[in-house]
Amino acid sequence: MTRTHLDERFPGHDLDRSVWFPYYxxxxxSRAESAATWEVRDSALHLTIPPDQPLWCPDLHPEPLRVSCVQTGSLTGQQPFADGLVVREEQPTFWGYTPCYGAVEVRMRATVSPRSMFAFWMSGIEDEPRRSGEICVAEVFGDTVDGEGAAVGIGLHRFRDPELVEEFSAERFDLDVSEFHRYGVDWRPDGLTFSIDGTVVRRVRQSPSYPMQLMIGVFDFPAKATGADEPVPELVVSHVTGRP
Structure with missing residues (x-):
C-alpha cells in the first residue's frame, strides 16, 4: 500500500526502515561504500561526515565527494552522474514514501564550512528514465554562509524530463542555518510553492507529474579544504512531514 502521509519525529534510537533508506x-x-553516518537521538536524526568516512564513488565521480544521505525511495539506475555508467550492485526496489503531489516540509539545522553543503530535495523515482525531474527545496553551500545569512538554492531541475524546463536559482536570505528552520514545498499539478518558516519565498509554474522520493543529506568536498581547522559537517533533522 502506498504511504500517503508522513509525520516523522524520529522517536527512539533507530530509523524507521519502512520509510528511510540510509544509503546514497x-x-x-555498493551499500557498504555509500552508507550514511547517522544517529537518532534526542528526537532528531543526526547526519555527519567524520574525517575517516571514505569517498563516494572515488573512481567514477569527477570531484572528490563524501556524503551522508537518507532517502525515502530507491530504484536501481537512478540519477546517473555521467554517461556510460554501469550498475555495480543491484538494489531491491524500495518505495518508502514516494508521493505524487502534496505538501512536504523538513525542519533542520546544519554545521557546514566552505568545503561542505547540505540539501533537501525530491527526486523522480525514475521507474522510467524521463521521470527524473528534481524539486530542490533547499540547497546551501557553506561558502555562501556568513554572519548576514546564506544563499539557498530553490527550484526545479529538468534533468532527463523533456516536459520540464530548468528553473533554479540561489538567493540570499537572512538566515542562520545553524539554527532550526522549516523548508517546505507545496507541490501541485499547476506548480510549486516554496517556503521557509512558513513564508512563501518562490513560486514555479510547472511541476513533475510522477512519484518522487525525498532525499536529505550533507556533503563534503575534500578538494576545497583550506588547511584550516574545519568542523565536522552535520545535518540535524527534527521532523519531516508530508500530506496530500
Whole structure:
C-alpha cells in the first residue's frame, strides 16, 4: 500500500526502515561504500561526515565527494552522474514514501564550512528514465554562509524530463542555518510553492507529474579544504512531514 502521509519525529534510537533508506545511490558503488553516518537521538536524526568516512564513488565521480544521505525511495539506475555508467550492485526496489503531489516540509539545522553543503530535495523515482525531474527545496553551500545569512538554492531541475524546463536559482536570505528552520514545498499539478518558516519565498509554474522520493543529506568536498581547522559537517533533522 502506498504511504500517503508522513509525520516523522524520529522517536527512539533507530530509523524507521519502512520509510528511510540510509544509503546514497548505492547501485553505482555498493551499500557498504555509500552508507550514511547517522544517529537518532534526542528526537532528531543526526547526519555527519567524520574525517575517516571514505569517498563516494572515488573512481567514477569527477570531484572528490563524501556524503551522508537518507532517502525515502530507491530504484536501481537512478540519477546517473555521467554517461556510460554501469550498475555495480543491484538494489531491491524500495518505495518508502514516494508521493505524487502534496505538501512536504523538513525542519533542520546544519554545521557546514566552505568545503561542505547540505540539501533537501525530491527526486523522480525514475521507474522510467524521463521521470527524473528534481524539486530542490533547499540547497546551501557553506561558502555562501556568513554572519548576514546564506544563499539557498530553490527550484526545479529538468534533468532527463523533456516536459520540464530548468528553473533554479540561489538567493540570499537572512538566515542562520545553524539554527532550526522549516523548508517546505507545496507541490501541485499547476506548480510549486516554496517556503521557509512558513513564508512563501518562490513560486514555479510547472511541476513533475510522477512519484518522487525525498532525499536529505550533507556533503563534503575534500578538494576545497583550506588547511584550516574545519568542523565536522552535520545535518540535524527534527521532523519531516508530508500530506496530500
Amino acid at each position: 545511490l548505492p547501485h553505482w558503488s
